[in-house]
Amino acid sequence: MQANQDSRWDEEVDLLIFGAGAAGMTAALIAHHEGLKVLVCEKTEAVGGITSTSGGTTWVPGTQLSVDAGVPDSxxxxxxxxxxxxxxxxxxxxxxxxxQSGPLAIDELQRISDVRFVAAAAHPDYVTGPGAAFGGRALAPVPFDASVLGADFARVRPPRKEFMGLGGMMVNRSDLNALLFPFASVGNFKRTVAVxxxxxxxxxxxPRGTQLVMGNALAARLFYSLRKRGVxxxxxxxxxELVRENGRVTGAVVGSKNGATKRxxxxxxxxxxxxxxxxxPALRKQLFPAAAQPLSLSPDTHTGDGVGSALKLDALLENGGDSPGLWMPCSIRRSGNSNSNSDSVWPHIILDRAKPGLIAVNGRGERFVNESNSYHDFVMGMLRDEGxxxxxxxxxxxxxxxxRDYGLGLLMPGRSRARIAEFERAGYLVKGATLxxxxxxxxxxxxxxxxTVETYNRHAASGEDPAFGRGSGPMSRFNGDAAQKPNPCVRPLGDGPYYAVTVWPADLACSAGLAGTANGEVLDAQGAVIPxxxxxxxxLASIFRGTYPGPGTTLGPAIVFGWRVAKFVAGKEVGHCVDQQTRPQACLHDAP
Incomplete structure (x- = not known):
């Protein structure tokens, strides 16, 4: 929309933010802290977006939190x-x-808000290589008691239904074993009763439990911080629609529930x-591989409003480098009715793929990837398949x-024969007496x-996997079963019966996005900043160019670049720290 200089606004703020996920809410918090008048416009009835349904892990190297956890990172x-x-x-x-900004952003966010992280002492990077870390870089949100939000708790998007028990209870990973086996010990029973x-x-x-963990805790903490500060x-x-005047974006047309608009x-x-x-609808078909287009883990409302509006102003779209999407293998339990939203979709993150005694095969009955790779790299193997x-x-x-030992997908470990049969009848679990x-x-x-099974078993008997090297990297060994010797990720498949679940590629986020500067300024097709x-x-296009270095490689940049945008807009110049020991305050100063 081209407007005249004398356009009259229905209202005016310093910074107008569209989207209340981790990135948008971080930008709002920091901008407000810097004294700016901020308005956050959220398309839906709740905050959180992809953040609220994610694991919440945030990949930021070199923080003080890594030092506090005893695994100092560099x-x-x-x-x-x-x-x-x-x-x-x-x-x-x-x-x-x-x-350079990551440690500063995390430090300030924790200092001025109710956002809290803890660095994982053991949560390895997803790829091996020089400088890879076993712990310290993956920051986990501290659980949050959302009852302090009162009625506003309804404004936090719930996690995926598959990640809630009893119709609305979130469970910390540390409590999972107790809840699965409540009568295994007195401690398990007491913990189950408490939770x-x-x-x-x-x-x-x-309407659901207020003890929040993972990405839901992060989204709720950010929202609570905004509410406390009156943002x-x-x-x-x-x-x-974006409003552009004399080449500069000066505002936007904003919709409402009743169809009215404001400038x-x-x-x-x-x-x-x-x-x-x-x-x-158009960019997904244009950029995503056909095999990965049907299934997405992102909210239905993520229809590319921001990117689409920017493209109308001749913004530059980057294709994501190695991959336009960031992927997760998912199994689906069909509900049996025409409403696909009733289906249960299970992301195969860590609970089964890396465990010993599982293989992944394609239609030829052949293995095609290291099953214990990260979820993204596993799906890249599905999509690549070497032609x-x-x-x-x-x-x-x-x-x-x-x-019995580990479960499989939606089927948790130690389940009864009746429960296994239920999953078979639903068509989710496929059983064969023989291969x-x-x-x-x-x-x-x-x-x-x-x-495939004969070859795999022959090598697995001695804990080896020469075809794909399962258990050779720190991440895969960490997610395996330490009790399995000599390789925590490898053991032979025994005699039948055999079971299988079918997995499909789903995007959990995107790597493709708008081209931007280090301060999040959007670039046009000629590479110039759109003021x-x-x-x-x-x-914003992923800084990792379609690769997936470690846990939380979407949320880390989301928070850090939300912080950088707010600092830049507020006139703060973000300098470079000499090393992680430099005091964060020394790296920020007012721009001249």
């Missing part, structure tokens, strides 16, 4: 690591800005943090002992599967 090591992972794919300036009892008390006042957050207020001016700029292109044929879908195959029978039911080449327009989160 920005220099992280720089070497990212150079080995990303290589010459570009984006060096933005990655350097991320590395479930707290949940039932919550349900007397709230204006408006719901069901989508971006309709809101933004003296310092407009920030796009609307969740990226995952559900944009030999489709590995979409793929099948995770195990024996009965594996089900040949299983292959027939999966429509997999039986001879290929037999050869007054900023992007962060998934609206």
């Amino acid at each position: 920005v220099d090591d992280a720089r070497r690591f990212l150079q080995s992972v990303v290589g010459e794919r570009g984006g060096d300036e933005a990655r350097e800005a991320f590395l 479930v009892g707290r949940y039932f008390i919550d349900r007397l006042r709230f 204006d957050v408006r719901f069901e207020a989508p971006l309709v 809101i001016g933004a003296r310092r700029g407009v920030v796009l943090a609307t969740g990226g292109i995952t559900r944009h 030999k044929g489709a590995s979409v879908p793929a099948h995770l195959i195990v024996d009965a002992a594996f089900i 040949a029978e299983l292959a027939k039911r999966l429509d997999v080449d039986a001879a290929g599967l037999a050869r 007054g327009l900023f992007a962060c989160g998934n609206d």
Whole structure:
């Protein structure tokens, strides 16, 4: 929209932010702290976006939190690591800005708000290489008691239903074993009573449990911080159109639930943090591989509003480098009705793929990837397949002992025969008395599967996997079973019966996005800054260029670049720290 200089706004703020995920809420908090008048417009009725349904892990190297956890991390090591992972794919300036600003952003966010993280002492990077870390870089949100939000708790997007028990209870990973085996010990029983009892008390006042963990805790902490500080957050207020005057973005047209619109001016700029292109109907078809287009883990409302509006102003779209999407293998339990939203979709993150006694095969019955790779790299293997044929879908195959020890997908470990039979009847779990029978039911080449299992078992008997090197890296060994010797990720498949679940590629976020500077300024097709327009989160192209270095490599940059955008808009120049020991305050000063 081209407007005249004498345009009259319905209202005016300093900074207008679209999207209330981790990136948008971080930018709002920091900008407000710097004295700016901020308005956050959220398209839906709740904050959180992808953040609220994620694991919440936030990858930021070199923080004081790593020192506090006893695993001090180095920005220099992280720089070497990212150079080995990303290589010459570009984006060096933005990655350097991320590395230098990360410790500062996390420090200030914790200092001025109710956001709290703890560095994981053991949560390895997803890729091996020089400078890789075993712990310290993955920051986990501290659990949050959302009852302090009162009625506003309803404004926090719930996590995925598959991650809640009893219809609305979130469970910390440390409590999972107690809840799965409550009668295994007195300690397990007491912990189960405490967690479930707290949940039932919550349900007397709230629609779900208020003890939040993972990404839901992070989203709620950010929202609570905004509410405490009186930052204006408006719901069901989508971006309709950006307003550009004399080449500068000066505001936007904002929609509402009743269809009315407002023209809101933004003296310092407009920030796009609307969740990226995952559900944009045209860009998804244009950029995503056909095999990965049907399934997405992002909210249905993430239709690329921010990116689409910027493209109308001739903004530059980057294709994501190695991959436009960041991927997760998912199994689906069909509900049996026409409403796909009733289906249960299970992300295969860490609970089964890295465990010993599981193999993943394609339609030829052949393994195609290291099953204990990160979820992103596992799906990259599905999509790549070396041109030999489709590995979409793929099948995770195990024996009965594996089900007992580790479960499989939606089926938790130690389940009864009746529970296993229920999953079979639903078509989620496929059973075969023999490998040949299983292959027939999966429509997999039986001879290929037999050869694959024979070869795998022969090497697995001594804990080896020469084909794909399972258990050779710190991350895969960490997610395996330490009790399995000599390799925590490898053991032979036993005699039948055999079981399988089918997995499909789903995007959990996007790597493709708007081109931007190290301060989140959006660039046009000629590489020039579009004045007054900023992007962060998934609206901004990934600084990792389609690679996935470690846990939380979307949330880390989302928070750090939200922080950088706010500092830049507020006139603060973000300098470079000499090393991680430099006091954060010394790295910031007013721009001249």
